[in-house]
Amino acid sequence: MKQSRQRAIRQLIATRPVGSQRELVEALTSQGFEVTQATVSRDITELGLLKVPRADGPTYAAPEDVAGAHQAPSDDRLRRILADVPVRVGRSGLILVLTGTPGTASVVAQAIDESTLREQEGTLAGDNTLLVLFADEVRLERWRDRFQAVQASLVLSPP
Incomplete structure (x- = not known):
């Protein structure tokens, strides 16, 4: 269940801008997942999602989709x-x-x-x-x- 939910989260943030945990809860609920904000918060942490600025507001992104997320420490x-x-x-x-x-x-x-x-x-x-x-x-x-x-x-x- 957890793996499929986290896969769904990755799919959601890859296909549309998601700017809040509430949006993720609503989207996952509409897909049939029973989730709370706390569950989504843990998933975000486990997946290592980042909140990145966009013109229409900050949105979640996977680390591999953010430039520099896997590089050695640098300023x-x-x-x-x-x-x-x-x-x-x-x-x-x-x-x-x-x-x-x-x-x-x-x-x-x-x-x-x-x-x-x-x-x-x-x-x-x-x-x-x-x-x-x-x-x-x-x-x-x-x-x-x-x-x-x-x-x-x-x-x-x-x-």
């Missing part, structure tokens, strides 16, 4: 995303609060997770806000310096 994708998404950095304790435009937090989080920035304990993305968690002050400061260097390289590099 290139993060640079490309930051060139399009202005990100403001704030702080609360050992948490950096990154704020971008609506619908972009998960894309920025994924790019951070795939980058060479490794000092963070983890990232947590909402719609436009991303939390980057740290174990200590030294790692936070080192990470922030490196992140700001990536941002600065966009200003210094010709388009």
Whole structure:
């Protein structure tokens, strides 16, 4: 059952834009699957689906359908995303609060997770806000310096 449901999810996101878990629940229900939002959420995680920005809003995509999803850690994708998404950095304790435009937090989080920035304990993305968690002050400061260097390289590099 799980394999056929996950196969159906892959088919759905490959054939039409799906922007929310609710849409997936409705589509799967119409295909005869008995699912909840929690089940769909677990499937999304297990399948490694990414939320990618599109003109009509963010949609789910399989990692193999997203350029750079299987490459070695690199800051290139993060640079490309930051060139399009202005990100403001704030702080609360050992948490950096990154704020971008609506619908972009998960894309920025994924790019951070795939980058060479490794000092963070983890990232947590909402719609436009991303939390980057740290174990200590030294790692936070080192990470922030490196992140700001990536941002600065966009200003210094010709388009």
